[in-house]
Amino acid sequence: MPPFTTKTLRKAIVDRVLAGQPVTPLCPHARECGGCAFQDRTYADQVAAKTTILRMLYAEGGIDASALEVVASPDPFAYRTRMDYVATKGRFGLRARGKFNYIIELTTCHLIPPTAFAAAQAVWRHALDLGLPDYDVRTHTGFLRYVVVRRSPDDELLLAAVTAGGGEEAVMADLAATALAQPGVVGFHWLVNDSLTDVSFGEVCRYWGADRLAMRVGHFTCFIGPNTFFQNNIHLTERLINDAVAAAAPDATMRVADLYGGVGVIGLHLAQSAARVDCVESVAESVQLAHQNALMNKVSNIHPICADTLTYLREQPTGSLPVVVVDPPRTGLGLPVCQELIRIAPQRIVYVSCNPLTQVSDLQHLQSAYRIVGLRGYDMFPHTPHVEVMAVLERRVND
Numbered sequence: 001m002p003p004f005t006t007k008t009l010r011k012a013i014v015d016r017v018l019a020g021q022p023v024t025p026l027c028p029h030a031r032e033c034g035g036c037a038f039q040d041r042t043y044a045d046q047v048a049a050k051t052t053i054l055r056m057l058y059a060e061g062g063i064d065a066s067a068l069e070v071v072a073s074p075d076p077f078a079y080r081t082r083m084d085y086v087a088t089k090g091r092f093g094l095r096a097r098g099k100f101n102y103i104i105e106l107t108t109c110h111l112i113p114p115t116a117f118a119a120a121q122a123v124w125r126h127a128l129d130l131g132l133p134d135y136d137v138r139t140h141t142g143f144l145r146y147v148v149v150r151r152s153p154d155d156e157l158l159l160a161a162v163t164a165g166g167g168e169e170a171v172m173a174d175l176a177a178t179a180l181a182q183p184g185v186v187g188f189h190w191l192v193n194d195s196l197t198d199v200s201f202g203e204v205c206r207y208w209g210a211d212r213l214a215m216r217v218g219h220f221t222c223f224i225g226p227n228t229f230f231q232n233n234i235h236l237t238e239r240l241i242n243d244a245v246a247a248a249a250p251d252a253t254m255r256v257a258d259l260y261g262g263v264g265v266i267g268l269h270l271a272q273s274a275a276r277v278d279c280v281e282s283v284a285e286s287v288q289l290a291h292q293n294a295l296m297n298k299v300s301n302i303h304p305i306c307a308d309t310l311t312y313l314r315e316q317p318t319g320s321l322p323v324v325v326v327d328p329p330r331t332g333l334g335l336p337v338c339q340e341l342i343r344i345a346p347q348r349i350v351y352v353s354c355n356p357l358t359q360v361s362d363l364q365h366l367q368s369a370y371r372i373v374g375l376r377g378y379d380m381f382p383h384t385p386h387v388e389v390m391a392v393l394e395r396r397v398n399d
């Protein structure tokens with residue numbers, strides 16, 4: 001079998017799931033909408049298929065994953081903390097499966113609660129009433145690109161309209177009033193993406209109502225902004241974080257690094273038992289929120305640091321960090337970060353990954369100095385081929 005690539009890994013998971021037991025999908029759009037790849041198979045079959053393919057992927061990389069299990073999402077529906085709905089060609093919804101330029105007009109979406117979907121749809125409908133032209137990615141004309149929903153565990157909503165440049169503030173204020181009138185909506189942002197790149201993030205032009213959303217996880221509440229990262233499965237995040245902290249097992253003498261720390265949600269949990277946590281994050285907006293989150297949760301031993309992980313690691317002496325938690329983006333750690341970790345020589349590394357392919361490659365580098373003592377999958381994205389994996393590494397003795 002040729003080595004897995006992003007494409008073949010996805011296909012392997014999809015094919016394996018589709019070989020499972022058919023069920024009638026909850027959503028009428030499930031068979032065509034790209035938001036879900038296999039809602040028409042039982043959830044148990046989805047989790048079993050991900051388990052099998054992950055075991056194959058890690059084995060192919062020379063890593064024993066025979067005991068790997070995938071933790072199921074307690075609820076495979078209404079799990080997302082963020083949804084990005086496209087507005088284009090008079091339609092509001094998600095891209096069709098396999099057709100980037102075709103948008104399925106959604107009447108419902110079961111990835112978020114009905115009230116959250118209805119709020120986003122109301123914004124889009126009012127934008128149409130206001131005569132705001134939606135955006136065409138081919139001709140790069142029009143204005144409204146995305147309606148983004150961020151949703152908290154308490155079902156509060158932070159909505160955003162991502163637009164091209166231009167636009168009138170009075171018209172956007174009218175749209176904001178409609179957004180804020182929807183149940184649960186605490187704030188509305190106008191984000192501008194004036195580039196040709198089709199992304200659902202943008203510069204904050206203005207906001208109405210709250211500028212942040214409170215995400216409660218365990219004993220802590222973390223504020224997030226319209227553009228900041230947050231773990232995407234509302235039902236499984238606390239379990240993932242508790243497992244990561246239990247595996248990291250810092251004690252009250254230890255300085256710990258929470259690398260790729262975002263707004264500090266893992267770091268706050270680590271700080272309960274560590275002497276000090278360095279929460280290292282490269283996006284300034286997230287670092288600012290991490291500072292506020294530390295203050296608000298009255299946690300004084302977490303230190304948010306705005307830095308590139310590699311730059312931060314290069315400044316740390318060997319032996320200075322007994323425990324490190326990493327949660328990189330899909331690109332993974334890469335060789336230079338792995339080399340720095342090996343030089344610093346933490347006793348334990350807990351590696352949370354949203355891309356098993358890059359994790360396997362990083363683990364192959366780290367294995368020269370570390371034993372992999374734990375591997376567990378987390379189905380953070382039910383009905384899609386995505387899956388997270390947490391690896392726990394212990395430094396080899398006599399190295």
Ligand SMILES: C[S@@+](CC[C@H](N)C(=O)[O-])C[C@H]1O[C@@H](n2cnc3c(N)ncnc32)[C@H](O)[C@@H]1O
Pocket residue numbers: 229230231259260261262263264265266280281282283286307308309310327328329354
């Ligand atoms: C998968 S998210 C994890 C965030 C956080 N650990 C959490 O659980 O919410 C990855 C984070 O790494 C940040 N990031 C990306 N590249 C980085 C780098 N080179 N150095 C530091 N942070 C980086 C991103 O901005 C993002 O917040």
